[in-house]
Amino acid sequence: MASERSFTLSEIARRLDVPQHRLIHLCEKGVIVPEIHDAAGRGSSRVFSTGNFLELAVALRLRDMMIPVSVVGAIVHVLRRFGQEVQEGLDGASLAESLRTPIAPELRIIVSDGAAIYFSLVAPNEKARLFGGIPVKQLVGGGSEPDEPIPARRTHVVAGHHVFGGPEGSKFARMELSVTSIARSLPLE
Numbered sequence: 472m473a474s475e476r477s478f479t480l481s482e483i484a485r486r487l488d489v490p491q492h493r494l495i496h497l498c499e500k501g502v503i504v505p506e507i508h509d510a511a512g513r514g515s516s517r518v519f520s521t522g523n524f525l526e527l528a529v530a531l532r533l534r535d536m537m538i539p540v541s542v543v544g545a546i547v548h549v550l551r552r553f554g555q556e557v558q559e560g561l562d563g564a565s566l567a568e569s570l571r572t573p574i575a576p577e578l579r580i581i582v583s584d585g586a587a588i589y590f591s592l593v594a595p596n597e598k599a600r601l602f603g604g605i606p607v608k609q610l611v612g613g614g615s616e617p618d619e620p621i622p623a624r625r626t627h628v629v630a631g632h633h634v635f636g637g638p639e640g641s642k643f644a645r646m647e648l649s650v651t652s653i654a655r656s657l658p659l660e
Contacts, residue, residue, distance in 0.1 A: 475565075476659070477507045478519045483527055486658040497530050502544040521659065522554055525567035528653050529580070536646065538582075545610035546580055549588050549603070550650065570654035578650040582607070583641040591638070591647075601638050 480498075484491040497503045498510075498517060503526050507518035519527070526547050533543045554566035570578060576594040581603075583589060588610075589603035636645045 475507070476521050478521075478524055480517050480519070483519060483524055487528060487531065489531060493531065493534075494527060497527065497534075497540075497543075500540050500544060502530050502540060502547050503527055521565045521567045522551070524657060524659070525554075525565075525570075525650070525654055526551060528657055529648065529650060532648060532653060536648075538646070541611045542582070542585075542607060545607050546582065546588055548610060549590075549605055550580065553590055553602070566650075567654050567657065567659075570651045571657070571659075575651055575654075580648045580650060581637065581639055581641075582646040583636065583639045584643050584645070587639070589639045599638065604639070 478486075480491055480494055484494055494503075498505065503519075503523055505517040506520040506523050508516070510517045529550060530543050530547050533546060534540070538546075557566050557569065558564065566578075569575060574595055576592050579591040581589040581591055586607055587603065588605045588607060589601055591599050591601055593599040635641060635643070637647075639645070
């Protein structure tokens with residue numbers, strides 16, 4: 472496993488061109504938990520991993536879409552768990568780093584009808600796989616991150632016409648965000 476890169480809050484704010492207070496707010500609300508070092512009082516600094524960098528970028532995109540902080544936190548927590556599962560299969564490579572490669576799969580977060588979180592994963596030359604179906608209510612309002620693996624709900628996306636909402640079966644609304652595109656746009660160097 473390669474040594475973990477680290478980033479300070481001010482460095483991430485500068486690289487993402489956002490005010491530091493937006494990142495601090497996400498940390499104070501528990502949306503992002505620094506993996507390297509959390510602040511431990513006045514004058515101490517938060518230090519973030521590459522995975523945290525991706526989580527912050529995803530959280531900011533979701534907030535820009537006016538998604539409430541509690542729901543953003545739920546989505547990021549599920550993404551973190553999904554990333555841990557992926558990392559186990561990649562000899563320790565972070566999700567953020569693995570999504571930046573030219574042969575990386577397309578990973579998308581889907582929030583279906585505001586009620587369930589899914590991940591769509593499409594590897595090159597393969598059919599899409601859908602994971603999740605985790606109820607948002609389970610995670611927002613006192614719930615915690617899922618301890619068990621994120622379940623695969625379907626093994627492929629059915630081709631053809633959908634009445635509305637994609638392979639997860641959204642009836643009224645769906646929000647989709649490309650984690651791969653966000654990872655590839657991260658200014659890590």
